[in-house]
Amino acid sequence: MAKIKIDREKCKGCLLCVSVCPKGLITQAEKLNKKGVKPAQFSRRAISSEGGTPLKAGKKGGACLGCSLCAVICPDCCIEVWK
Amino acid sequence: MIKKINNHPKSLRKIPTHYCAGCGHGLAHRLIAEVVDELGIREKVIAIAPVGCAVVAYDYWDFDCSEAAHGRALAVATAIKRVRPDNIVFTYQGDGDLAAIGTNETIHAANRGENLTVIFINNAVYGMTGGQMAPTTLLQQKTATTPKGRDQKLHGYPLKISEILALLPGVKYIERVSLHSPQEITKAKRAIKQAFTNQIEGLGFSLVEVLSSCPTYWGLSPNQALSWMREVMVKEFPLGRIK
Ligand SMILES: Cc1ncc(C[n+]2csc(CCOP(=O)(O)OP(=O)(O)O)c2C)c(N)n1
Ligand code: SF4
Numbered sequence: 195m196a197k198i199k200i201d202r203e204k205c206k207g208c209l210l211c212v213s214v215c216p217k218g219l220i221t222q223a224e225k226l227n228k229k230g231v232k233p234a235q236f237s238r239r240a241i242s243s244e245g246g247t248p249l250k251a252g253k254k255g256g257a258c259l260g261c262s263l264c265a266v267i268c269p270d271c272c273i274e275v276w277k
Numbered sequence: 278m279i280k281k282i283n284n285h286p287k288s289l290r291k292i293p294t295h296y297c298a299g300c301g302h303g304l305a306h307r308l309i310a311e312v313v314d315e316l317g318i319r320e321k322v323i324a325i326a327p328v329g330c331a332v333v334a335y336d337y338w339d340f341d342c343s344e345a346a347h348g349r350a351l352a353v354a355t356a357i358k359r360v361r362p363d364n365i366v367f368t369y370q371g372d373g374d375l376a377a378i379g380t381n382e383t384i385h386a387a388n389r390g391e392n393l394t395v396i397f398i399n400n401a402v403y404g405m406t407g408g409q410m411a412p413t414t415l416l417q418q419k420t421a422t423t424p425k426g427r428d429q430k431l432h433g434y435p436l437k438i439s440e441i442l443a444l445l446p447g448v449k450y451i452e453r454v455s456l457h458s459p460q461e462i463t464k465a466k467r468a469i470k471q472a473f474t475n476q477i478e479g480l481g482f483s484l485v486e487v488l489s490s491c492p493t494y495w496g497l498s499p500n501q502a503l504s505w506m507r508e509v510m511v512k513e514f515p516l517g518r519i520k
Contacts, residue, residue, distance in 0.1 A: 195279055208299030208499040214459055231298070265283050266459040269303030270294065276279045
């Protein structure tokens with residue numbers, strides 16, 4: 195059992211985390227944050243790439259591994275990893 | 278019960294930075310802050326911030342910092358280290374700062390073998406001033422001042438300052454790393470830690486060249502910028518230990 199928490203107000207919407215999540219559990223939110231950008235959001239289940247979100251092809255499905263790849267690549271320290 | 282397994286570094290203030298989305302400066306700041314925390318040198322470290330996009334790095338790091346005029350970071354660092362040899366002094370400089378206007382200071386500090394740590398951020402452009410060509414701009418790369426791409430006949434070749442510095446006997450350690458993937462980021466942190474450890478052990482001049490993205494002035498999305506680094510930039514600037 196693992197999960198991440200993304201600080202949606204600090205997030206600048208660079209979406210680097212989206213590209214590294216091996217499970218495809220991070221997508222771009224539809225709702226703008228106070229900065230006026232659509233931040234990254236986490237969901238416990240993989241979301242399809244519909245809605246224009248640039249999801250990486252690869253192994254999808256399954257739960258968060260707590261692998262921390264998203265937190266490692268986040269340039270703005272927006273991601274907490276819980277495991 | 279699950280627990281939080283990553284912590285915000287103590288040496289980095291919890292405030293938003295002014296960097297563009299996906300910019301490598303934020304990552305490099307974090308890696309340095311993590312290394313300073315892990316080595317327990319927060320009370321001893323003194324950073325010299327550059328002129329460039331990272332000019333206000335002193336607002337982000339939560340340890341002592343000084344600013345230097347454009348390119349002069351290694352001259353300021355030399356002075357501080359000689360007056361306060363017990364402090365751990367490092368410079369953080371872009372390619373415009375370290376390898377254009379500051380080439381002279383860089384080469385001479387390295388040649389004197391000053392016991393300093395240098396974090397050299399190579400993003401192949403001048404970010405702060407609007408994306409002009411830097412010495413490290415790749416051939417054919419389009420910038421504000423090379424709109425048709427860098428042409429060696431007009432602009433010369435990308436400057437391999439790390440390889441040049443490696444020739445100097447005063448230089449102890451040089452490694453080139455990149456921030457284009459979590460794996461490479463982890464290696465970059467290891468190199469940064471080595472460069473600080475060298476200074477703590479009194480071994481001499483240590484430099485880590487960090488390939489870092491500038492999506493804004495490369496005209497790419499943050500993810501495309503990382504692909505460009507992986508596919509193009511590392512061919513011109515090969516990664517690994519140079520000295
Ligand atoms: C003496 C002096 N000359 C020129 C400038 C203008 N200037 C500010 S930043 C910069 C280049 C910054 O590029 P780089 O060091 O690569 O850092 P980046 O912004 O890409 O991180 C220049 C030329 C200045 N501030 N001072
Ligand atoms: S202009 Fe380039 S180097 Fe400067 S903050 Fe933006 S992405 Fe970073």
